[in-house]
Amino acid sequence: MPFTALAIAAAIAAAAPLLLITRLPPAVRGWAAAAVPFALFVGFATMLPGVAAGSIPTDVMRWVPSLGVELAFRVDGLSLLMALLITGIGAGVFAFSGRYLAGHPRQGRFLAVLALFMAAMLGTVTSDHLIALFVFWELTSLTSFLLIGFKGESERARAAALQALLVTGAGGLMLLAAALLLGQAAGTFRLSEIIAAGPALTEHPLAPAILVLLILAAFTKSAQAPLHFWLPNAMEAPTPVSAYLHSATMVKLGVYLLARFNPVFGGEELWTGALVTAGTATMLVGALLALRETDLKRVLAYSTVVALGTLVMLLGLQDPIAATAAMTFLIVHALYKASLFLVAGIIDHETGTRDATRLGGLARSMPVTAVVALAAGLSMAGLPPFVGFVGKELLYEAKLTHPVAPLLLVGAGVLANAAMVVVGGILSVRAFLGTPRGLETTPHDPPPEMLAGPAALAAGGVLFGLLPGTLGGWLVEPAVSAVMGSAAMGSATPAPLALWHGFTPVLGLSVLTLALGIAVFLRWEPLRRRMERWHLLDRHGPERGYTVALGGFQWLAAWQTRLIQPGSLRVYATVTLAVIAAATAAPMLFGGGIAVPAGWLDLTVYEAGAALLLMAGAVAAVVARGMLAGIMAVGVVGFGSALVFLLFGAPDLAFTQFAVEVLFIVILTAVLLKLPLREPEHRTRGQRRTDAALAVGVGSVGALVMLAVLASPFDPTLGAWFGAASVPEAHGRNVVNVIIVDFRALDTLGEITVLGLAGLAALAILKRRPQAPQGGA
Structure with a gap:
């Protein structure tokens, strides 16, 4: 089996033994849980030389041949970058979870679902078939629903899980529609073939609809404004979920989707305009809301919204420098954000609180954690020699060189990045330095398995900052080539990564960002208290719109249920028969389906007698007053049908019908004699007229259908x-x-x-x- 398919199968297979992980000692669980993702990380890392040299491994396996669906996997620079982030960060998260949730009765189930999520993520970013990509995409939504709602006893966790599922699930439906339309327009569902066709697909009449559907699907997954509200609410999940799903991997799926289709739609004004506008708005909204929060996880969640907006905006600029900045920042953000989320989990685990206003001076009792948090926080703030500084320099360079509204883009970037300086300061400086605040417990550094993940990620931020050329050559440049496409890149090469570019306007913007961020950080407490009183967004923001819409759907469902489920068999039968009759009659009346066979009234005496017997039985059943009389009348109809079978050369059916009718009448009569029957329900005159009209209508439609069938050549x-x-x-x-x-x-x-x-x-x-x-x- 090819490695990519083997990696996904291994991630799925790992779920079963993880269910039994609680049988291992707590000190061993983390390392055991991290074994599979770490092995997969090493396996994908071995692909780096080949992919950097231009080799693109492709594996194809038949899945549903009759529908043309294949399990096709393709690992280019973009897919490999995402796979390394998924497995590398996953190894740290699994190790962290093994100790963080030790003692929880559902720890095994949590890790099993986390493994399935990792498999779904790997399948999404490596699939070379649109239908398979959609299946894996939806699996990430389902598994994240289970992970966000892991604390099922909490109403807030259940509401957050449902909200995330509804928002991202709606995006999944849009992705399915886009995939079907794209397959029809391109004549293939293979991603590599669609990308190879390039901008030629934009001339198809379906291209605008496909473009809009892809953008909406990506925006729901990557929490672009005004759909950003579900991401902070998902922080009800355990910290490992927040670190894995909502900082480094799942929320980047939308960014991945946009990057994957950028070679096809990158030249369209609607594409670039939507990405730049939505990305810039998301940056500013996330920065503003991040400064209002005190919960460490929610602060980090809103900073993730800022990062996602930045990535989307950069993809919309359509420039090799911007693409280089986007891929670099993708790595930068994953390293420091996953590390800081895990640090927030350590703080919560050791102190019992995530409230930033109650934390301070933790470095005295948690020195190792403090060093990790400081390294990740400084990278987030964009200080040298951390890789965050390299990424921030590229961000400003891409915005300054953009021909359209560079000052507006730079200004929005300065404000958003200054907010990130504040967030980094809250997590690293405020919590660990300064004056200790009274806590009910005495914190200390956690066990090694909880520190291994955040420490390795923070160390990666330092290492790549000192060796940016290695980062660029092995990871960034192959990804940029995939994002821009060979036609768009031409002879251009991705912008080189360097820690020092000299005294340039970009450096001046970095200094300005740092100064503004420090100024806001020093005044964060009074600023936050003032912003807490801004209730406009809470009352009229998108989350309020979601709540109103959800309530409206619930009201509509209740009204519809009362309408069509009144509890009356009579109503159900009436509606069912009326709909069937109308649906059958409409195409016959308006589509020329009515036809009468020649000589249809040429009946023999015997045939006319059988027909009269049938009609007499039907009329008798309608006018019968008692239940037994009605049964006898229905039996007459059955015997008349048997005579018809006998007259038209089906004696076996006729005798079967005779036997069935006799048994029916005898058994039903015996049953009715045993039952305490009450008086039948008396119908009103209006109900009788309705029943009569319905009976005549259904019978007439049935007769028309039979005549049309007989008029057709046999x-x-x-x-x-x-x-x-x-x-x-x-x-x-x-x-x-x-x-x-x-x-x-x-x-x-x-x-x-x-x-x-x-x-x-x-x-x-x-x-x-x-x-x-x-x-x-």
Whole structure:
């Protein structure tokens, strides 16, 4: 099996043993849980030299051949970058979870679902088939729903999980629609072939609809304004979930989708305009809301919204420098954000609180954690020699060189990055330095398995900052080539990564950002208290719109249920028959389907007698006053049908019908004599008229259908085939029996099952005995 498919299968297979991980000692669980993701990380890392040299491994396996669906996997620079982030950060998160949730009764189930999520993520970023990509995309939504709602006893966790599922699930439906339309427009569902077609696909009439659907699908997953509200609410999940799903991997799926289709739609004004506008707005909204929060996880969540907006905006600039900045920042953000989320989990684990206003001076009791937090926080703030500084320099360079509104983009970037300086300061400086605040517990550094992940990620921020050329050559440049496409890149090369570019305007912007961020950080407390009083967004923001919309859907569902589920069998039968009759009659009346066979009134005396018997039985059943009389009248209809079978050359069916009608009348009469029947419900005159009109309408439509069938030329193909195949295929000369027993065996089995269940129900009714009255006289 090819490595990519083997990696996904291994991640899925890892779920089963992780269910039993609680049988291991707590000190071993973290390392055992991290074994599979770390091995996969090493395996994907071995692909780096080949992919950097231009080799793109592709694996194809047949999945649903009749529908043209294949399990095709392709690992180019962009896919490999995402796979390394998924497995590398996953190894740290799994190790952290093994100790963080030690003692929790559902720890094994949590890790198993986390493994399935990792498999879904790997499948999404490596799939080379649109349908398979959609399946894996939706699996990430389902598994994240389970992870966000892990604390099922919490109402807030359940609401957050449902909100994330509804928002991202709506995006999944849009992705499915886009995939189907794109497959129709391109004539293939293979991503590599669609990308190879490039901008030529934009000339197709379906291109605008595909473009809009892809953008909306990406925006829901990557929490672009005004759909950003679900991401901070998802912080109700345990900290490992926040670190894995909502900082480094799942929320980047939307960015991945935009980057993947950028070579196709990158030249469209709608594409670039939507990405730049939404990305810039998301940056500013996330920065503003991040400064209002005191919960460490929610602060980090809103800073993730800022980062996602930055990435989307950079993809919309359509420039190699901007693409280089986007891929670099993708790595930078993953390293420091996952590390800081895990640090926030350590703080919560050791102190029992995530409230930034209650934290301070933790470095004295947690020195190792403080060093990790400081390294990740400084990278987030964009200080040298951390890789965050390299990424921030590229961000400003891409914005300054953009021909459209560079000052506006730079200004928005300065404000957003200054907010990130504040967030980094809250997590690293405020919590660990300064004056200690009174805590109910005495914190200390956690066990090594909890520190391994955040420490390795923070160290990566330092290492890549000192060796930016290695980062660029092995990871960034192959990803940029995939994002821009060979046609767009031409002879251009991705911008080189360097820690020092000299005294340039970009450096001046970095200094300005740092100064503004420090100034806001020093005044964060009074600023935050003032912003807490801004209730405009809470009352009229997008989350309020979601709440109103959800309530509206619930009201609509309740109203619709009351309308169509009144609890009356009479209403159900009326609506069902009316809909069937209308749906059948409409195409016949307006589509020329009405036809009458020649000589349809040429009846013999016997045929006319059988028809009159049928009609007489039907009329008698309608006008009958008692239940037994009605049963007898219905029996007359059955006997009339048997006569019709006998007259038209089907004696076996006729005698079967005779036997069935006799048994029906006898059994039903015996049952009715056992039941304490009440007076029948009396219908009003209006109800009788409605029933009469419905009966006449359904009967007329049925008659029109039968006449149209008889007017059509008889096609003996099927009958001839059954006659010819009866003996050699089924070894039977009675064609009717062969059809029922062999060619329609499953259908007949179903009918027998239904009759058997009905017989058991009748037996239960007949055996029913009235209960003796309790107590004595």
